[in-house]
Amino acid sequence: MSNALRITPVEGRADLDAFVDLPWSIYADDPYWVPPLKAEVKALLNPRQNPWFGHGELQLFLARRGEEVVGRISAHIDHLWIERYPGQGHWGLFEAKDVEAAAALIAAAEDWLRAKGIGQAVGPFSLSIWDEPGLLIDGFEEKPMVMMGHHRPAYEGWVEAAGYTKVKDLHTFALDIRIDMIPVIDKLIQLGEKNPRIRIRDVDKSKFDEEAAIILDILNDAWSDNWGYIPLTDAEIAYAGKKLKPIIVEDLVKIAEVDGEAVAFMLTIPDINELIADLDGKLLPFGWAKLHWRLRRPITSRVRVPLMGVRKSHQKGRMATQLAFMMIEFTRRVCVDKYGINWGEFGWVLEDNQGMMSIAQLPGAGTNHTYRVYEKTL
Structure with missing residues (x-):
């Protein structure tokens, strides 16, 4: 099977399991990553459980080379957000093993947002500002506390290489x-x-x-x-x-x-x-x-x-x-x-x-x- 990079929408249980499981390989050697409860992640993404879906819509994507999953991203629209910030959509839940996968995933999320009439992408949000907002850019050598994210240092450069600029920084204080x-x-x-x-x-x-x-x-x-x-x-x-x-x-x-x-x-x-x-x-x-x-x-x-x-x-x-x-x-x-x-x-x-x-x-x-x-x- 070809090892060319493929970006596909998540369809079915096997894809969802692959989406949820990916961070375990991304952070296998990172002592500061805390494994989330998989049931909690699946509940976040389940329209029957998470009431965010009452005002939001979501599409998940996977990146693969051959049979290996090498990245993931979500693209989503929060209609309550749009009432306050017209024309803005979001992406999040981003993980990637290399810059090529990162660029292709971000592009896929952008294409989905464009097709929905969105003119500006803002992120990452996983899924809303009340969940885990923002990309970690400083503080990698400390385990995150509850309800805070942890990311690879390389992601900052990959996101900025895709043409993104800062909106806001969010700080935590120990x-x-x-x-x-x-x-x-x-x-x-x-x-x-x-x-x-x-x-x-x-x-x-x-x-x-x-x-x-x-x-x-x-x-x-x-x-x-x-x-x-x-x-x-x-x-x-x-x-x-x-x-x-x-x-x-x-x-x-x-x-x-x-x-x-x-x-x-x-x-x-x-x-x-x-x-x-x-x-x-x-x-x-x-x-x-x-x-x-x-x-x-x-x-x-x-x-x-x-x-x-x-x-x-x-x-x-x-x-x-x-x-x-x-x-x-x-x-x-x-x-x-x-x-x-x-x-x-x-x-x-x-x-x-x-x-x-x-x-x-x-x-x-x-x-x-x-x-x-x-x-x-x-």
Whole structure:
């Protein structure tokens, strides 16, 4: 059989399995890659499971030489994104073994988008900005935390060679949470603790749906002006809640109230990658039992803050900063004193989100990963 490169759409179960399995050969010698659960990847791509398909359409592609799969990519359109960013489509889930496969895959994704009337390609997104956005361009020698991607260093050059330029950089910050706040921040926190108008509380998992609704309402308000923001649908909120509930630790998720109104939140989650790293992506025959047992007490050596927000009505002035640092400090105390957790990650944070970038510059913190989102006019 010819070894010429072939790009074909994914059709049927065997192709889908090949698409999902490819990273195991791409990252076979990479000690920093964490194998995802294959069932989770397939659920992401399944229209019967993932409510993203209620407003999105997707095509997957494989690159082959002979019988060997040498690359993959997705091309997709999010109609909620198009309402805010007309004419833009996406690609993602990109992996390739060489530059020839990379170029051909990107071209195939672009052709599919053009045929759908799309004039600008933006990516990578796998599948949406709420999943794993951006291409890792810095921070390859550290295992990614939960819900963050890991890529080969060569991909940056391959994507740029295809004519893509930067849209935004997204940063994550690692911090040694054993380090106390600097005096000026600590004083701000102490003043907040003495303020009878302010209450920082834990979430109550017995009222999970109610608490989730509060957090997502704040999120929708706080993030609505950010680049890339797309509101989650009711179905997506329910889906996300179902996935997050098993890993929610009540005293690691904070809601800030001012005069009895919930105005800010901070979601801190255990680094579930630690709990799945040795499962090699498989829940059968015994992986599901191991994971179920570990999730009974999902405390890990690292935690991540993927989401944080303050209502627009409270974003101006000192109180927004005060509430943010109070939630961070209260969570830090719980992590160190109760759970013995020493390391955390904050992000991702948009490079031009000055408020969050300043908050992320905590004592003992430093940028540990940078992810880049690219664009190209088709």
